[in-house]
Amino acid sequence: MPSPSSAAEHIQDLGAYVSASPSSFHAAHEAARRLETAGFARLDELDPWEGMAGKYFMIRDGALIAWVVPEGAxxxxxxxxxxxxxxxxxxxxxxxxTIGSQGWLQAGVEIYGGPLLNSWLDRELQLAGRLVMLDGTQHLTATGPMLRFAQLAIHLDRAVNDGLTLDKQRHMNPVWGLGSPGDVDLLAVLAQHASGGQGVKAAEIGGYDVVMADTQPPAVFGARGEFFASGRLDNLSATHAGLAALIAHASRTASSSAPIAVLAAFDHEEIGSNSRSGACGPVLEDVLVRISDGLGATVSQRRQALAASFCISADAGHAVHPNYAERHDPANQPVLNGGPLLKINANQRYATDANGAAFWARLCARAEVPYQEFVSNNVMPCGSTIGPLTATRLGIRTVDVGVPLLSMHSARELCGVEDPHRLAKVTELFFRTVA
Structure with missing residues (x-):
């Protein structure tokens, strides 16, 4: 798959990636498909890894790690x-x-992370994720448009526009059909849609990790086509940028002194990263250790390699909102299509320090990409990212960046058409640059 060469091509390819990735498991699977098309070899954690020079990737649950080892490594x-x-x-x-009442079939769901609840109302939604069978085999499933959080009509709540309050247990149970819960099993529907519609036997499902996703296609819009609306831009915008950059990097002949380029797409960031496939878990360290082992490194040499390493933590950030400008820092107000963000926080909620900021500035200058600084308003504490987690766990120098968004954590987020491509351009340069 050729790397997108323009912002217009990149944004269309990002839309295709998001559409193919309604769950973290689908996102890892689609990334793997693209990597295999580009000549990357998939490695199994249960097998020995030998002869590390080349292009490889591995998947652990909903996380994917891919890397390119130059010949001179x-x-x-x-x-x-x-x-x-x-x-x-x-x-x-x-x-x-499978729940319901009053002749409606509903789905029992638990809130994952911090979605903007009202943005999910009155949309055509799907269920997507993985089914694990009793024999241990796994199958992806995605239903397509099937569910809806139906809002109460204004005639039955005249004060709704004065303040909408949604009870997470009572109000957030989507409808997906008509009938009695005793007559229909939602798992049977998921089973029918498994493995690209080939289906599996519902009675043999031993466990499942299934989430909801919006089904409205991504779209470019605006007076000059400057906006891009899509679900899951936080954080498939960065995952896709890293994927496109790594594939483009792998197509070039790297110098003998080039670093080992790595894309680490973790799962579970939205709920704290505390899992075997999250940034707090061992997945990245496991891969880096095995690569070093394959290159014949001693423990001391591995420490040298980590000391020479650098991590760009790429996660979506906030653009200034024109209707709520007072919620942002008065001096630092990023805009859409102004370039990727350099994210800064005095309390290390982001891992950026002066050295990282200077390295990012050099990369952007060389890539001819503008960038913007982001810092929170003092009364609006920011969230965090995988950046501080990676820096703390591995001691690797780290800087936090990201694509600016409006409507973060909405079912449908908004970015500028130019910014994701710019992030990919800087990342491709980063992959071949010694920090």
């Missing part, structure tokens, strides 16, 4: 890592999910 060669995540705020299917 040795035991102390550093890693240049683009860190992102595959999950987004959503709703996750509960046990005994």
């Amino acid at each position: 040795g035991p102390v060669t550093g890693f240049n890592i683009l860190g992102a995540h595959t999950d987004s705020p959503s709703f996750k299917l509960k046990p005994k999910p």
Whole structure:
């Protein structure tokens, strides 16, 4: 798959990636498909890894790590890592999910992360994720448009426009059909849609990780086509940028002194990253250690390699909102299509420091890409990213960046058409640049 060469091509390809990735498991699967098309080899964690020079990737649950080892790499060669995540705020299917009343079939869901609840109302939604069978085999499933959080009509709540209050237990149970819960099983529907519609036997499902996703296609719009609306831009915009950059980087002949380029797309960032496939878990360290082992590194040399390494933590950030400008820092107000964000926080909620900021500035200058600084209003504490987690866990120098958004954590977020492509351009340069 050729790397998108323009912002217009990149944004269309981002839309295709998002559409193919309604869950973290689908995002990892689609990334793997694209990597295999580009000549990357998939490695299994249960197998020995030998002869590390080349292009590889591995998948652990909803996370994917991909890397390119240049021919001249040795035991102390550093890693240049683009860190992102595959999950987004959503709703996750509960046990005994088939519920309902008053002749309606509903789904029992649990809130995943911090979705903007009202943005999910009155949309055509789908269920997507993985089914794990009793024999241990796994199958992806995606239903297509099937569910809806139906809002109460204004005639039955005359004060709704004065303030909408949604009870997470009572009001956030989507409808998906008509009938009695005793007559229909939602898992049977998921089973029918598994493996691209080939289906599996519902009685043989032993477990499932299934979330909801919006089904409205991504769209370019605006007076001059400057806006891009889509679900899951936080953080598939960065995962896709890293993927496109790594594939483009792999198509070039790297110098013998080039670092080992790594894309680390973690799962579970939206709920704290505390999992075997999250940034707090061992997945990245496991891969880096095995790459170093394959290059013949001693423990001391591996430490040298990590000291020479650098991580760009790429996660979506906030553009200034024209209707709520007072919620933003008065001096730092990023705009859409103004370039990727350099995210800064005095309390290390972002991992950026002066060294990282200077390195990012050099990269952007060389790539001829503008960038913007983001810092929170002091009375509006920011969230965090995988950046501080990676820096703390591995001691790798880290800087936090991202594409500016409006409507973050909405079912449908908004970015500028130019910014995702710019992030990919800087990332491709980063992959071949010694920090």
